[in-house]
Amino acid sequence: MSETGQESDDPVERAQVGFRDEFGETNGSGNLEVARAPGRVNLVGGHTDYNDGFCLPVAIDRHVAVAAEARDDEQIRVYSTDFDERATFAPDDDPTGWVAYVAAVASVLREDRNLPGASLAIASSVPTGAGLSSSAAIELAVGRAMLEVAGQELSPTDLALACWRAERDGVGVECGILDQFAVGLCEPNAALFLDCRTRVFEHVPIAGDVGILVVDTGVSHELTDSGYNDRVRECEAAVSTLQNAAGSDIQSLRDVDEDLLETHGDELDDVLYRRARHVVTENERVVAARDALENGDFDRVGAAMLASHESLRDDYEVSCPELDAAVELAAETDGVYGARMTGGGFGGSVVALVAGDALERAEQSIRSVVADRVGKNAQVFTCRPSEGVRVVSPR
Ligand code: GLA
Numbered sequence: 001m002s003e004t005g006q007e008s009d010d011p012v013e014r015a016q017v018g019f020r021d022e023f024g025e026t027n028g029s030g031n032l033e034v035a036r037a038p039g040r041v042n043l044v045g046g047h048t049d050y051n052d053g054f055c056l057p058v059a060i061d062r063h064v065a066v067a068a069e070a071r072d073d074e075q076i077r078v079y080s081t082d083f084d085e086r087a088t089f090a091p092d093d094d095p096t097g098w099v100a101y102v103a104a105v106a107s108v109l110r111e112d113r114n115l116p117g118a119s120l121a122i123a124s125s126v127p128t129g130a131g132l133s134s135s136a137a138i139e140l141a142v143g144r145a146m147l148e149v150a151g152q153e154l155s156p157t158d159l160a161l162a163c164w165r166a167e168r169d170g171v172g173v174e175c176g177i178l179d180q181f182a183v184g185l186c187e188p189n190a191a192l193f194l195d196c197r198t199r200v201f202e203h204v205p206i207a208g209d210v211g212i213l214v215v216d217t218g219v220s221h222e223l224t225d226s227g228y229n230d231r232v233r234e235c236e237a238a239v240s241t242l243q244n245a246a247g248s249d250i251q252s253l254r255d256v257d258e259d260l261l262e263t264h265g266d267e268l269d270d271v272l273y274r275r276a277r278h279v280v281t282e283n284e285r286v287v288a289a290r291d292a293l294e295n296g297d298f299d300r301v302g303a304a305m306l307a308s309h310e311s312l313r314d315d316y317e318v319s320c321p322e323l324d325a326a327v328e329l330a331a332e333t334d335g336v337y338g339a340r341m342t343g344g345g346f347g348g349s350v351v352a353l354v355a356g357d358a359l360e361r362a363e364q365s366i367r368s369v370v371a372d373r374v375g376k377n378a379q380v381f382t383c384r385p386s387e388g389v390r391v392v393s394p395r
Helices: 011-023 099-111 134-149 156-171 178-185 228-246 258-267 270-294 298-314 321-331 356-373
Strands: 033-042 057-070 076-080 085-089 118-124 190-195 201-205 210-216 336-342 349-355 379-383 390-392
Touching: 011 033, 011 057, 011 076, 011 118, 033 134, 033 178, 033 349, 057 134, 057 178, 057 210, 057 379, 076 099, 085 099, 099 118, 099 134, 099 156, 118 134, 134 156, 134 178, 134 390, 156 178, 178 190, 190 270, 201 270, 210 321, 210 336, 210 356, 228 258, 228 270, 258 270, 270 298, 298 321, 298 336, 298 349, 321 336, 321 349, 321 356, 349 356, 356 379
Parallel strands: 076 118
Antiparallel strands: 033 057, 033 390, 057 118, 057 190, 076 085, 190 201, 210 349, 210 379, 336 349
C-alpha cells in the first residue's frame, strides 16, 4: 500500500513498499536497488527456439520488479508482495513453487562468482500462467538485481543465458532461449529478430503506428506439466529419422527446408511429419514477418501471424479451443492485422497486431464479447513495445 492507502499499479513502487514492510528500512549493508523486467509477446516464431530456428518477440510494458539489498550472510530472503508469501533459503536448498525460479537463478549466478546473499521483494504486473513469460521476467529481474547489489557486471546476453540455464536445469522445462532473450534484450518500439542457433539478434524497428493487444484466455498453462517437453521429444525424433534418410548434416529442424521435407517426409509418421512441417514453415514466416515489419507492411505481418496460428493449431497441436476462439474474435475485429497464440500454448494468451488509431476501439469491442466468446476469466489489454530488463532508480 502507498501512503494514501491505495495499492499502486506500478510494480516498482510495490516492490519498494513491500521491501520496507518486510525487511525494514535499513536491513543490510548495501543500498536498495530495483531491477525491472518486462513480459513478452512473440509476433511469429512459435516453438522454433528449441529447434535452432528464428523468432520475433516484443517486450511489453507489464513488468516484474525486484527491490534488493545485499546481506552479510549467504542467505536469500525473498518476499512476494503479490502472494504475500516469503521464503528463506541457503545456497544448497532446493525450494519449490515460485521460489524455485529465484533459487535457480541465484544458484546459476553463484556457479562462477562470489555473490553475497540478498533480501529481495518482488512485485509483478505480468499475469502468471498467461504465456507472457512471467517466469523469465522473474528470472531476469532477480538476476539483474542480485548482480547490482553485489556490484557485479554481466552482459545482457550472458544474463539471458544464465537465466535460461536456470529455467532448464533448475526448474526442469526444456525450453529454448526465446523468453530469456526477449526479456533481456528487447528495445522500445522494436521487435527482436533472434536466430536461436547463433544467438545473433537484430532490433527491428516497428515502423508505423501499430499497437499490440493481448487476449489472455484465462486458461492457465504450466509448461512443467503440459505437452511442452513432449513436443521437444517429437522434434528430436523427427530430426533423427531425417538424419538417417538424408544425412548427418541435419542437426536440427533448422537444417530442413520444405523441399527436403517433401523428399523424405514419408519416412516420418503423420504426427512427426506435421511437427516438422510446422517448424520448417514457421521459420519462413518469421523471416517474412521481419522483412514486412521493417517495411511497415503490417498486412503481411498479420498474414504471417494468422498462418502461424493455423500451423500451431493443426500441425503442432498446441492450441486449445479458447485460444482459437480468441484468434477468431481478434481477426474479425476492425483494425486488426493478425493474431496468434503466443508462448507455449495449451492455454495462455493471444497477441494481436492492431492499427494504432483502431487500438482502443478494438480493445473495447473485444472486451464486450470476450466472456461469451472466449471464457469468463478472459482478459483483454493493450500494451506498448518496451525495453528489456533494466536497473531503475529507487523512487
Ligand atoms: C515457451 C518457452 C519458449 C518457447 C515458447 C514457444 O514460452 O518457454 O522457450 O519455446 O514457449 O515458442
